[in-house]
Amino acid sequence: MASVSSAPEHSTPAEPARRPGGRTARTRALVLDAVRAQLVEHGYDGFTVDAVADRAGVHRTTVYRRWQDVGGLLADVLSLGAEDDWRPADTGTLLGDLAALNHEVQTSLTEQPSIAAALIAVSFRSAQAADALRDFWEERYVQCEAVVERAVVRGELPPATDARALLVAATAPLYHHLVLLRSAPDPHLPDRAARTAVLAASAGAFTH
Secondary structure (H helix, E strand, O other): OOOOOOOOOOOOOOOOOOOOOHHHHHHHHHHHHHHHHHHHHHOOOOOOHHHHHHHHOOOHHHHHHHHOOHHHHHHHHHHHHHOOOOOOOOOOOHHHHHHHHHHHHHHHHHOOOOHHHHHHHHHOOOHHHHHHHHHHHHHHHHHHHHHHHHHHHHOOOOOOEOHHHHHHHHHHHHHHHHHHOOOOOOOOHHHHHHHHHHHHHHOOOOEO
């Protein structure tokens, strides 16, 4: 997903004992909105706790007390994403489900501004952001296992198909082209990558 305070990047931010509500929730929303805006506009090097506090209109002491440092802010942005009720599309076919997932990935990486692309970039600079991003993706992969489970029930895949291996193979081309190669978006890539993964999986390429 980038330094301001003298606290180490790997320090663990205080976690609320329960989901915040009222003014606490409003403060969190203001701060995390400011985090996303500051990050996509200025990147890691222009990302500081003070800048976020000023942008959010929240007292700096409040931000330091709750989030401690930039790592804590970035981790909370990702934890907020993990709290949503997102689920992979159920189109009725494995190809349709994987294609829909890939189109979501491509949109998240190419929209302007792209918080997803910014967080990926910062994960190479902040150990805490990298850990938070890894946890976020782990949760998403677990949620997406339903795509493979449905396909097995429909008889599209062998029962012993490794869901994680298939999901990585289906989505990897998007990240490779858009994040590593920084290629222009290809409107056909999401469907093509999904089709390739389905053909391989149907042939047993991802069985245990």
